[in-house]
Amino acid sequence: QVQLQESGPGLVKPSETLSLTCTVSGGSISSYYWSWIRQPPGKGLEWIGYIYYSGSSNYNPSLKSRVTMSVDTSKNQFSLKLSSVTAADTAVYYCASEGYSGYDLGLFDYWGQGTLVTVSS
Amino acid sequence: DIVMTQSPDSLAVSLGERATINCKSSHSVLYSSNNKNFLAWYQQKPGQPPKLLIYWASTRASGVSDRFSGSGSGTDFTLTISSLQAEDVAVYYCQQYYSTPRTFGQGTKVEIK
Numbered sequence: 001q002v003q004l005q006e007s008g009p010g011l012v013k014p015s016e017t018l019s020l021t022c023t024v025s026g027g028s029i030s031s032y033y034w035s036w037i038r039q040p041p042g043k044g045l046e047w048i049g050y051i052y053y054s055g056s057s058n059y060n061p062s063l064k065s066r067v068t069m070s071v072d073t074s075k076n077q078f079s080l081k082l083s084s085v086t087a088a089d090t091a092v093y094y095c096a097s098e099g100y101s102g103y104d105l106g107l108f109d110y111w112g113q114g115t116l117v118t119v120s121s
Numbered sequence: 122d123i124v125m126t127q128s129p130d131s132l133a134v135s136l137g138e139r140a141t142i143n144c145k146s147s148h149s150v151l152y153s154s155n156n157k158n159f160l161a162w163y164q165q166k167p168g169q170p171p172k173l174l175i176y177w178a179s180t181r182a183s184g185v186s187d188r189f190s191g192s193g194s195g196t197d198f199t200l201t202i203s204s205l206q207a208e209d210v211a212v213y214y215c216q217q218y219y220s221t222p223r224t225f226g227q228g229t230k231v232e233i234k
Contacts, residue, residue, distance in 0.1 A: 035223075044214065044225055044226070044227045044228050045171065045214060045216075045225040045228075046225070047222055047223040047224065047225070049222075058221050060221075060222040061122075061222065062222070094170055096170075101183070103173070103176060103182075104176070104218070105218070106159065106161075106218025106219075106223060107161055107173060107176050107218060108163075108171070108173060108216075109173055109182075111170035111171065111172075112170065113169075113170060114170055
């Protein structure tokens, strides 16, 4: 059973860079797509983007200018960096797999528990 | 971007009764080459990540109760909970995976009346 766990600072100052890592256990990060999704408190879900194990990526155009994703296959981890954050970036950030268990690309089948990142001075 | 709009925003249903949630996409999510609708439904309980319920608009994910069913095609879709149980209290989201960016509906909160 694949498990995902987000890690990173829970508090980031405005204008700084939010950095999160997702560690994949119980399975390999190779040959699959890995996404970041966020959810502002009490609100809906927003897809941030995905990264393939090879390093190719696809970002939401609404965030593209501020997002960088990377993958470290040796550590079975992938990461998210979001620059120039504001209070509007306060959210629970989830990492998720796309189609890991045989579903098609675009379906989020395994999720981390999520980590709340608050942007505040 | 494909905009997903759900209705209603919330509904309260008696235990054992039917719950129906609608989802409308701003662009058809029916892929003509395979005649499949790239539409999924998720269930999110408080303090938990979403859980995949339905994909291809009407196929239940592994382990999902047959109380849950999906229907629709093109731009109009429905999630039905045939006999609401207490454990079904949650927020339900539709999501299109026809194109990027992946987009979700705003969510429908289902409660017990």
